[in-house]
Amino acid sequence: MxxxxxxxxxxxxxxxxxxxxxxxxxxxxxxxxxxxxxxxxxxxxxxxxxxxxxxxxxxxxxxxxxxxxxxxxxxxxxxxxxxxxxxxxxxxxxxxxxxxxxxxxxxxxxxxRSFDPDSVARAIALIEAADRLHFFGFGASSIIAEDAEQKAALFGKPCSALADPHQQFMTAATADTGDLFVLVSHTGRTVPLSTIASEARANGAHVITITASSTGPLIDASDVAIVTATLEDTDVYTPTISRIAALVVIDILATTTAMKGEHVNLARLRGMKQKLAAFRSTLDPGSAPE
CATH class of the missing domain: 1.10.10.10 (Winged helix-like DNA-binding domain superfamily/Winged helix DNA-binding domain)
Incomplete structure (x- = not known):
């Protein structure tokens, strides 16, 4: 079934x-x-x-x-x-x-079990070819975009996660072939994101969509769609399970890019992680991140 x-x-x-x-x-x-x-x-x-x-x-x-x-x-x-x-x-x-x-x-x-590895492979190829990555989402999806931005070291290139819709659109309107937009929307029907996707592609940029829907205007405006089909209880859990699934996709993209890509120096990345661990130990215990 x-x-x-x-x-x-x-x-x-x-x-x-x-x-x-x-x-x-x-x-x-x-x-x-x-x-x-x-x-x-x-x-x-x-x-x-x-x-x-x-x-x-x-x-x-x-x-x-x-x-x-x-x-x-x-x-x-x-x-x-x-x-x-x-x-x-x-x-x-x-x-x-x-x-x-x-x-x-x-x-x-x-x-x-319903995941399509081919869509991930196509997305990774676009990530590899891009000069800059832009992760955009609204509401709960913006949290996923921020998580992706934090993984810039794994992607090996500049990453942004603008939250303001006007800034998002301005970025799309001034984009070129070196820009890649990764748009996150559970429904795939967020109209402003569809507009941003269309504007970005009109300027030569590529667009990846992470969504739980297999159809919709955002998918139509994207080069690659990564569908995270979930068993949502939309009355209560919509922002929860779909967000976790999308975060897993970000981990897959970032980890695969770091391990398989040409833009990440793994030795330098490991050195950065070691220095970060040492840096954390110097922080005031009351303000140290977990």
Missing amino acids: STSLLQSISDRLPALSRSERAVAEYVLQHREEVTRMTLAAVSRAAGVSEPTVIRFCASMGFAGFRGFRLEMARFLALGVPTTHSAIEESDALPTIITKIFDHTISSLDHTR
């Missing part, structure tokens, strides 16, 4: 009959046990008839309970399953902690 099995069940809940919903809720709450249960055992545990369990499986696109059970086992074997329910006001602290960790870990695993 192209999406998380548990996410699919959760999404279909409102459309299920009351008895089928009872099966769905039992499956979501006892996912591991279900992989070891018989049809009769599931029907008893959910308080419904065996035909109801079979109808539920059919509603989820399976020919029968056996096929559904095998798919559940396969899905769980791939990694930590996504938390199926939103955080409730009645949830205890340990439950909230577990839900957030499970949802984040499984969402990152989903991103990894």
